[in-house]
Every structure is written in C-alpha cells, then in structure tokens.
Amino acid sequence: MAQLTFETLSFREKDDIIVVTLLRLFTTEIPKEELEKIAPFFVVDTHTISFEKLDEEKAHTKFAFLLEKYFQKLTNKLTGNHVTYINKASGIPLIGNVAFGIVYRGSSIIEIKPVTSCNLDCVYCSISEGLSSKKNDFVVEMEYMLEELDTILTFVKEPLEIHIGVQGEPFLYADVDLLIEKLQEKKLVHTISIDTNGTLLNKERIDRLAKCDKLQLNLSLDAIDVDVAKKIAGVKSYNVEHVKEMIGYASQKLKVIVAPVLTMGYNEDQMDKIIQFFKSLPKQPILGIQNFLRYKTGRNPGKEMSWEKFYALLDKLEKKHDITLRLKKEDFNIRKIKPLPKPMEKGDVVTAVIKCQDRFPHSVIAVAKGRNISVPGVKFVKEKKIKVEIVRAKHNVFTGKVI
Numbered sequence: 001m002a003q004l005t006f007e008t009l010s011f012r013e014k015d016d017i018i019v020v021t022l023l024r025l026f027t028t029e030i031p032k033e034e035l036e037k038i039a040p041f042f043v044v045d046t047h048t049i050s051f052e053k054l055d056e057e058k059a060h061t062k063f064a065f066l067l068e069k070y071f072q073k074l075t076n077k078l079t080g081n082h083v084t085y086i087n088k089a090s091g092i093p094l095i096g097n098v099a100f101g102i103v104y105r106g107s108s109i110i111e112i113k114p115v116t117s118c119n120l121d122c123v124y125c126s127i128s129e130g131l132s133s134k135k136n137d138f139v140v141e142m143e144y145m146l147e148e149l150d151t152i153l154t155f156v157k158e159p160l161e162i163h164i165g166v167q168g169e170p171f172l173y174a175d176v177d178l179l180i181e182k183l184q185e186k187k188l189v190h191t192i193s194i195d196t197n198g199t200l201l202n203k204e205r206i207d208r209l210a211k212c213d214k215l216q217l218n219l220s221l222d223a224i225d226v227d228v229a230k231k232i233a234g235v236k237s238y239n240v241e242h243v244k245e246m247i248g249y250a251s252q253k254l255k256v257i258v259a260p261v262l263t264m265g266y267n268e269d270q271m272d273k274i275i276q277f278f279k280s281l282p283k284q285p286i287l288g289i290q291n292f293l294r295y296k297t298g299r300n301p302g303k304e305m306s307w308e309k310f311y312a313l314l315d316k317l318e319k320k321h322d323i324t325l326r327l328k329k330e331d332f333n334i335r336k337i338k339p340l341p342k343p344m345e346k347g348d349v350v351t352a353v354i355k356c357q358d359r360f361p362h363s364v365i366a367v368a369k370g371r372n373i374s375v376p377g378v379k380f381v382k383e384k385k386i387k388v389e390i391v392r393a394k395h396n397v398f399t400g401k402v403i
Contacts (some may be wrong), residue, residue: 001300023174108160116168123299220261291305
C-alpha cells in the first residue's frame with residue numbers, strides 16, 4: 001500500500017469524483033473510475049490519498065500522470081476562469097512574460113509573479129484584473145520559481161531587491177508566506193517587497209511576516225469613506241476599516257509604503273482624509289500618491305489628470321499637511337545592473353512549440369530558446385510547432401506573430 005501526502009493539494013470526495021484543490025484557490029475534478037484504474041484507493045485525510053497493491057514510487061508516478069491530465073481543466077474558485085499550472089515538468093520557461101514567472105529589466109529589482117487573480121475589482125486596474133476578469137490565470141510552483149531565481153542571482157552576483165508584484169493579489173497564493181521566508185534566507189536578496197490590497201492580512205500573519213526583516217509591504221488605500229472605498233474596490237464586501245487597521249499595525253512591525261491612486265471622479269476629496277489618517281498613526285508609514293493613468297488593457301473609469309495639475313495638487317497637499325507625497329526612484333535605491341542575455345531579438349524568426357493559452361483569448365504561450373513567447377491570433381493546440389517572428393524582445397519579454 002502506498003500513501004501519498006501533499007502539502008499543496010487537498011482532496012474531497014463528491015459523488016463519483018474526487019475534487020482536487022491546488023494551493024487552496026484552484027480546483028479540478030478527477031472521476032473515481034480513473035483513480036481505480038491506478039489501483040483501489042481511498043482518501044485518508046484532506047491531504048493524503050492511499051493506493052492499495054502499489055509501492056510508493058509507482059503510485060506517485062501514475063498519480064502524477066493523472067494529475068497532469070486533469071490539471072488541464074484546472075479552474076479558479078473565485079472566478080471560474082481556466083488556470084495554467086506551471087512547474088518544471090510543464091516545459092514552460094519562467095522568463096518571457098509580464099504576467100507570470102520572472103521579469104528582469106536590467107535593474108536591481110527583479111519581479112517575481114507566482115500567481116494571477118484578485119479578490120477585488122478596482123475601477124482603475126490597469127490590467128482589468130479581479131472578480132470580473134475572464135482571462136486565463138497562471139499559478140507557478142514555488143520550488144520552480146526559486147530554482148530559476150537562483151540561476152539569475154548566480155548570474156548577477158550582487159545584492160538585489162525581489163519584488164512580488166503580481167497581476168492581482170499575491171496573498172491569494174497559498175505559498176506566499178513560505179516564499180517570503182525562503183527569499184529571506186538568500187544572501188543576495190537585500191529587500192523583499194510585495195504589493196497587496198491588505199484585505200487578506202491579519203495581525204497574526206503580520207507578526208509572522210515581521211520575522212523577515214528584509215520585507216517591505218506596499219499597501220493600497222484609495223479612500224477613507226466606506227462607500228467611496230467600496231466603489232473604488234468594485235466589491236461591496238471591501239472593508240476599509242480592516243485595511244486601515246492592518247496599515248496601522250503593520251507600520252509598527254515592518255517597513256510599509258502606501259500609494260493611493262488618485263482617480264478623477266472617484267476620490268479627489270479623499271486625499272486630505274487619507275493624509276489625516278496617516279498622521280494619526282503611532283508610527284507613520286511612507287505615503288506616496290499616484291496619478292491614475294489609462295492603459296489599453298485597463299478598466300479606465302475616467303480621464304487622466306494632467307501631470308501639471310497632479311503635481312500642483314501634490315504641492316498644495318504637501319504644504320497644507322507638512323508631508324512628503326512623492327515617491328522618487330532614488331527612494332528605492334534602484335540601479336542598473338548587467339542585462340540578462342537575450343536568445344532572440346526583434347525580427348528573428350524561430351520555431352516555437354505551443355504550450356498553453358495566454359492570458360487573453362485567441363492568444364497562446366509558445367516556447368523557443370529557453371523563453372516563453374506571447375503569440376496572439378493563434379488557436380491553442382498543445383505541442384503544435386509554429387513559425388514565429390519576434391516583434392518584441394525588450395527586457396526578455398517576448399511577443400511574436402505567426403508567419
């Protein structure tokens with residue numbers, strides 16, 4: 001008899017199927033008859049499944065093959081969207097895309113993106129992420145992410161900041177606390193920054209996170225008034241009082257930066273109130289007001305404020321409240337470092353293999369020369385070979401077109 005126990009998977013019996021949940025957020029269903037083909041089985045507990053008449057190695061191999069098959073039908077419990085699970089066995093490199101994996105722009109900040117998905121629906125979101133999103137989601141195995149990051153750290157050979165800046169809410173990634181702990185252990189990582197809307201934080205979690213002295217929380221707070229905050233967050237369940245409490249508590253334990261997005265027609269009158277709230281805290285976090293910008297992929301709820309008017313407003317608020325509201329590049333100690341080699345340049349033609357759907361409909365992720373490439377206008381046919389001309393290659397982020 002073989003007992004297989006998983007930290008990131010959980011099992012639940014439901015009629016003639018086994019519901020498998022990955023990292024608490026993503027789910028698929030496996031017919032019991034498929035499992036019976038491996039061997040007689042039973043669910044021992046939430047994280048353990050047992051197969052009779054098989055040794056552990058053979059059971060693990062066969063079950064892994066079955067998981068791979070049904071992970072093709074993985075969905076997001078929040079939205080019902082399809083999800084692509086990326087591990088080393090997937091054959092999908094982690095460099096090449098801005099939505100998932102690792103983004104290295106030749107600066108001292110490396111972005112890592114282990115998940116896409118958000119529990120809010122913010123009106124100003126530049127990528128239209130959230131509960132109303134219909135895009136394909138991605139989730140990356142933590143071990144694969146850390147292994148590939150180590151390769152880059154070895155290449156760079158100098159201290160860097162690792163920024164967990166996902167398309168969505170990073171604390172939806174069940175392994176994020178452990179990921180932060182693993183990053184804390186790395187000698188070439190001097191800072192770990194993470195963007196969060198704060199809704200999934202609590203005092204106990206903040207206490208655990210505070211043990212990582214390299215950590216910096218970048219929190220969202222766009223309004224003080226309850227109704228305005230809910231309108232901007234796009235969900236009626238948004239609890240601005242909880243977020244305010246978490247900002248106040250975290251500021252006493254960690255380095256905290258809060259960056260409200262000034263969105264015309266929504267929260268101009270909230271800036272004074274946000275500043276007053278900050279000045280009332282026992283330990284004041286860093287506050288930097290951002291200007292809403294329109295993006296092709298964003299929700300774009302209104303017009304942009306001109307930079308001239310925006311900076312004039314900041315000047316007025318800074319003088320009124322005796323506070324600094326502008327975050328500058330120098331505040332983050334960003335410097336240029338040696339670029340990562342690019343195996344492809346704009347104009348190159350390569351043979352690539354389709355591996356999965358991209359974030360947007362009618363677009364795929366194809367792989368060539370150790371990088372992933374977004375290729376729009378292509379029907380998804382797994383493992384199909386296509387000829388691709390590279391039309392974007394900046395910072396090892398690749399887009400191609402079929403020729």
